[in-house]
Amino acid sequence: MALSARILPSLPKPNVNTNPDATPFDPVCAVFRRYLHNEKLKFTPERAMILDATLRKEGLFDPEGLAADLKALGHRVSRATVYRTLAHLQDAGILKQVFFDNKQSYYEVIAGRATNDYLICVSTGKLIEFSSDRLKALRDEICKQHGFEPISHQFHIFGISPEAKATQGKSKSR
């Protein structure tokens, strides 16, 4: 096969930092509690642990990997609860769900962080994050033209990275 925008393996990597007590005092946690309260939902230990685990992530992560992280941290949370809570965290505006491929969905923290878009190398699967104010301005302008109220966006550029292009000569087509 030749040039394509199909995604190849290898997307995220675990990225656990060692912030010891992110949860109860974290301002993002306050946002979540406020959201839960408004929606008449409950603040449970499971939800706190899941929020904490997501805040330890940098960049993209996937639900199954997050569940694995929680298990590794010694927390026993069911997969179903992870999925349910990620949905709430998204609704609370803390996470953004990202669709890169048809295997699974990914999430990234947006609360208090610069949100990114991605260059994806279709040859190596490597991701490059970037952020563009002009893109955001263009987004808002397009929304205004359509009377649309933007919540989030995804901008993915598929292509060939410089490294892949360099290595390309040897292995014929791909």
Add this chain to the structure above:
Amino acid sequence: MALSARILPSLPKPNVNTNPDATPFDPVCAVFRRYLHNEKLKFTPERAMILDATLRKEGLFDPEGLAADLKALGHRVSRATVYRTLAHLQDAGILKQVFFDNKQSYYEVIAGRATNDYLICVSTGKLIEFSSDRLKALRDEICKQHGFEPISHQFHIFGISPEAKATQGKSKSR
């Protein structure tokens, strides 16, 4: 749950026109045959039928729906072959795979057509296509900055459509 970028039901619709003999004389078909030849792949009746069915589509479609179309047209093609051929058509630059949700993937024809980006209403699931030259220019500029060779892109804006905003007052939050 409240505002979110999760996608709701209802995406594509069948769009079968009655072009009687699109396949063998279609220039897109020539592109496909050239691609297959270069890749030492074979031009089979199944592949011809699948290409033909995709060219009858306007806008987004999904593999299962395409398989259903083929069956409705009286063509017996296995699902596996549909999936395999769609991948080749993408590699040939005729189709583009689009990721809107974590349920399934979608495709759209790009050969000889203006490629679109989408506004997605998170409340109704409605899609609005748009096309922006400024976006394409911005994309190319970003790629140049990173030494990236672009193949395709996806730009999805999630938000609230004017109609949904109008209906919003009544149904509490969400």
Add this chain to the structure above:
DNA sequence: TCGCATTTGAGACGCAATATCATTCGATGA
């Protein structure tokens, strides 16, 4: 502290997509 609606967890389930593999077939060269 009580009561109840919400949440959780374990497992079953649905479904898109892929893998397997025996059989069939397209395309090349003679």
Add this chain to the structure above:
DNA sequence: TCATCGAATGATATTGCGTCTCAAATGCGA
């Protein structure tokens, strides 16, 4: 035209993400 062989097909099994079910547990307002 025919033989040859690698590639393609189809039927089926399999995988894995995500959701659903429901009994038991629990947060939280009164």
